[in-house]
Amino acid sequence: xxxxxxxxxxxxxxxxxxxxxxxxxxxxxxxxxxxxxxxxxxxxxxxxxxxxxxxxxxxxxxx
Amino acid sequence: xxxxxxxxxxxxxxxxxxxxxxxxxxxxxxxxxxxxxxxxxxxxxxxxxxxxxxxxxxxxxxxxxxxxxxxxxxxxxxxxxxxxxxxxxxxxxxxxxxxxxxxxxxxxxxxxxxxxxxxxxxxxxxxxxxxxxxxxxxxxxxxxxxxxxxxxxxxxxxxxxxxxxxxxxxxxxxxxxxxxxxxxxxxxxxxxxxxxxxxxxxxxxxxxxxxxxxxxxxxxxxxxxxxxxxxxxxxxxxxxxxxxxxxxxxxxxxxxxxxxxxxxxxxxxxxxxxxxxxxxxxxxxxxxxxxxxxxxxxxxxxxxxxxxxxxxxxxxxxxxxxxxxxxxxxxxxxxxxxxxxxxxxxxxxxxxxxxxxxxxxxxxxxxxxxxxxxxxxxxxxxxxxxxxxxxxxxxxxxxxxxxxxxxxxxxxxxxxxxxxxxxxxxxxxxxxxxxxxxxxxxxxxxxxxxxxxxxxxxx
Numbered sequence: 001x002x003x004x005x006x007x008x009x010x011x012x013x014x015x016x017x018x019x020x021x022x023x024x025x026x027x028x029x030x031x032x033x034x035x036x037x038x039x040x041x042x043x044x045x046x047x048x049x050x051x052x053x054x055x056x057x058x059x060x061x062x063x
Numbered sequence: 064x065x066x067x068x069x070x071x072x073x074x075x076x077x078x079x080x081x082x083x084x085x086x087x088x089x090x091x092x093x094x095x096x097x098x099x100x101x102x103x104x105x106x107x108x109x110x111x112x113x114x115x116x117x118x119x120x121x122x123x124x125x126x127x128x129x130x131x132x133x134x135x136x137x138x139x140x141x142x143x144x145x146x147x148x149x150x151x152x153x154x155x156x157x158x159x160x161x162x163x164x165x166x167x168x169x170x171x172x173x174x175x176x177x178x179x180x181x182x183x184x185x186x187x188x189x190x191x192x193x194x195x196x197x198x199x200x201x202x203x204x205x206x207x208x209x210x211x212x213x214x215x216x217x218x219x220x221x222x223x224x225x226x227x228x229x230x231x232x233x234x235x236x237x238x239x240x241x242x243x244x245x246x247x248x249x250x251x252x253x254x255x256x257x258x259x260x261x262x263x264x265x266x267x268x269x270x271x272x273x274x275x276x277x278x279x280x281x282x283x284x285x286x287x288x289x290x291x292x293x294x295x296x297x298x299x300x301x302x303x304x305x306x307x308x309x310x311x312x313x314x315x316x317x318x319x320x321x322x323x324x325x326x327x328x329x330x331x332x333x334x335x336x337x338x339x340x341x342x343x344x345x346x347x348x349x350x351x352x353x354x355x356x357x358x359x360x361x362x363x364x365x366x367x368x369x370x371x372x373x374x375x376x377x378x379x380x381x382x383x384x385x386x387x388x389x390x391x392x393x394x395x396x397x398x399x400x401x402x403x404x405x406x407x408x409x410x411x412x413x414x415x416x417x418x419x420x421x422x423x424x425x426x427x428x429x430x431x432x433x434x435x436x437x438x439x440x441x442x443x444x445x446x447x448x449x450x451x452x453x454x455x456x457x458x459x460x461x462x463x464x465x466x467x468x469x470x471x472x473x474x475x476x477x478x479x480x481x482x483x484x485x486x487x488x489x490x491x492x493x494x495x496x497x498x499x500x501x502x503x504x505x506x507x508x509x510x511x512x513x514x515x516x517x518x519x520x521x522x
Contacts, residue, residue, distance in 0.1 A: 015509075021414065023409045030402035037395065 075431020077438035089438075090445065102508055104418060108450070111414045115454030115499060118407025125400035125489045127466060130487065131480040132292070133389045136279035138220065141379035144217065145340050145348070147174065147355055150373035151332045152318045162289045162373050164386060165334040168306075170358075175211075179354045181347065184211040185302050187336050188288040188313040191263040193297075195250060205246060207263070207298035208285070209305030215241070215272075217341045218284060223247075225257035225272035228301060232271075232441045236303035240268035246297040247273045261298075268300060268309060280480070283379050287337060288314035292477050301366035354374050404498065411503040415450075419443060419510040428514035440511040447507060451499030455492045462491060 010017050051057055101108045135141050149170050151163035158164075166174075171185045214220070215227035224247075228239045229350055240261060253351045260267050274295070281291035289296075309325045312335045321331035342348045352374075359372030377385055419426075426439055462483065469481040 011305070016416065019413050023406075024407055027406045030399070030406050033402070034399050037399065044224055 080131055082422060089441070093442045094443040094449070096442055097449045099448060100422070101449065104421075106413060107418050111411050111418075111450055112453045112457055114407050114411045115451065115495060115502075116457030116461050118404040118411075118460025119455060119491060119495050119498070120465055121407075122400040122404040123458065123462040123487065123494070125396050125466030126490070127462065127483060127487045128251060128469065128480050129389070129393055129397050131280060131482070132393060134280060135380065136281055136283045136383075137379060138343075140217075140219065141283075143341055143343055143378070145180075145342055145376050145378050147338055147351070147353070148375040148377070149355065149359055150370070151334065151368070153368070153370040154373075160373075160386070161404060162375055163334040165316065166336045166338050167332055167334055168329045168336060169332075171336045173340055173358065174338060176244060177269075177354070177358075179351055181343055182213040182217045182238045182341040183339065184214040184217060185336055185338050186210040186214065186284070187302075187305070188285065188296075189300075189310045190313065190476050191298060193246075193250070194262040196262075200225075204296075205263075205291075205297035208289075208296045209310065210299055211302050214339075217339065218279075219286065220277055221275040223273045223275040224255040225270070227404045233301050233459050237301060238266065238268050238304060239271045239301065241272040241274060241299040242270055243274050243295055243297045244276055245294070253458065263298060263300075278479075281383065281388050283383055283388075284337070286337060286382070288312070288335075288387060289386050291386075292480060310320070323433050348376065365445070367401070408498050408502045410500070412505060415447065415503050416506040416509065419506045423513055426510055426513040427515045430513055436511050439490075439513070443507040443510045444503070447503030448496070450503075451496050455495030456500060458495050459488060459491055462487075 048054070089481060137144065146164075147166075148162040148164065149166060150158075151167050151170065152163070154160065166185075175183065175185055187209055189209055191205050191207050192202050193205050194202045212228050212230050212233050215222075220227075222241075223244055225241075227241060228237065228486050232239050240263070242250075242256070242261065244253075247253060250256070250261065251259065256270050256469075259270050261270055262268075278295050282289060282293060282295070283291070285291065285293075285296075306329075315333050315335040317331065317333040319332070321328050342351055355374040355376060356372050359368060359374050362368045363370070363372065375385075383389070415516060429439060429442075430436075466481040466483060470478045473481065
């Protein structure tokens with residue numbers, strides 16, 4: 001037992017390996033970017049409003 | 064395992080309709096094989112279909128909203144309607160090199176008086192409290208817009224009852240109003256209310272027209288002082304009346320504080336008014352551009368401006384782009400969504416490859432029994448297309464779910480954007496078929512390359 005059979009199996013099926021590598025790298029790239037965009041958004045919306053007593057500000061609407 | 068390997072041989076009289084019949088029969092046979100193969104590996108099939116469906120659902124949900132946002136609100140006239148802009152402040156006042164997106168009353172008064180365009184309207188957004196006749200009902204707030212009589216023919220506004228007011232009403236600053244269908248339903252139960260009166264704040268107006276359903280998306284004429292994806296205003300009234308009644312504006316930008324009186328407000332360099340013109344020919348556009356430039360130049364000579372003329376004349380698409388009506392984040396969302404689709408497709412390709420490779424033995428037998436490479440290719444292609452069809456149906460279902468979810472999350476104003484139309488459905492189906500073929504091309508090609516002798520020996 002060892003790494004050798006794994007490696008030789010991988011050598012035999014180059015396209016399959018390439019596809020898996022492509023799949024993982026692409027998925028990571030796109031998902032990480034999406035998460036980063038979400039993170040930026042959350043950071044922006046969590047910014048303090050600048051109103052002194054934020055907890056006691058009410059909005060009254062009527063229609 | 065394989066009942067028939069080669070296509071049924073026809074007699075020597077191979078007429079063209081025989082060939083056609085043979086192709087149809089082969090297609091049916093491949094379809095039968097494909098369904099059997101898919102049933103044999105239900106988990107793998109489900110995984111592929113769900114992967115494709117999720118990718119399509121995600122990207123179509125975003126694309127649908129984006130398409131609704133970036134559509135042409137008035138396709139028949141969008142290249143004939145223009146917004147003139149005049150810089151009343153000089154550079155460095157918050158709009159960069161661009162003139163502000165609204166005009167001062169001084170300039171609007173001049174543009175109205177000169178009447179260079181075929182049709183023209185000044186406008187601004189106003190708010191009212193409507194006091195219903197029936198005292199048992201409580202007053203409510205309604206959005207309005209002060210416009211000129213030309214507004215209605217310019218923007219092809221449809222009427223259910225009555226019509227627009229006249230140019231004479233504009234001159235007299237008449238107390239007339241056009242109300243939306245929604246407000247008419249609320250106040251008058253949907254009956255013809257032309258000639259009846261409506262109380263707005265402390266003014267009484269006579270209704271001259273009721274609009275039919277009219278909702279341009281985006282609301283191109285109300286970008287600077289309204290929500291471009293909001294509902295149509297409830298009330299339209301003459302611009303001259305609004306000015307004479309000192310009606311409050313909704314948006315104003317000033318480079319220095321105006322005086323407190325209404326007269327000082329009108330004479331100030333504050334921008335708070337929208338202006339639209341209709342120019343039917345290229346020559347008219349040219350003439351209007353010239354006029355705007357000359358006007359700004361005349362203002363400079365008279366000493367009001369001390370900078371060279373800085374004017375713009377934008378048609379509807381240019382105006383929507385300059386105002387960033389479709390936010391840049393919406394574009395990024397589309398990119399991210401299609402990135403997600405690519406991820407799903409690469410995954411589907413890997414699954415399809417695994418599936419076809421597992422069946423190399425079956426393909427080897429078919430090849431050994433006389434099926435050509437092309438026949439194998441066709442068989443695998445049919446199987447791919449079947450997966451694509453089921454995937455696109457699932458994708459449509461996911462899109463619908465996604466839009467329902469978006470409608471729940473978006474504000475009511477924006478929710479109207481999240482609707483599927485026929486074009487969206489067609490795009491979704493076309494996109495899935497393209498995507499599945501792209502995903503299936505390599506696995507299919509690989510499957511058709513099976514070496515029968517080698518394959519039979521090893522299996």
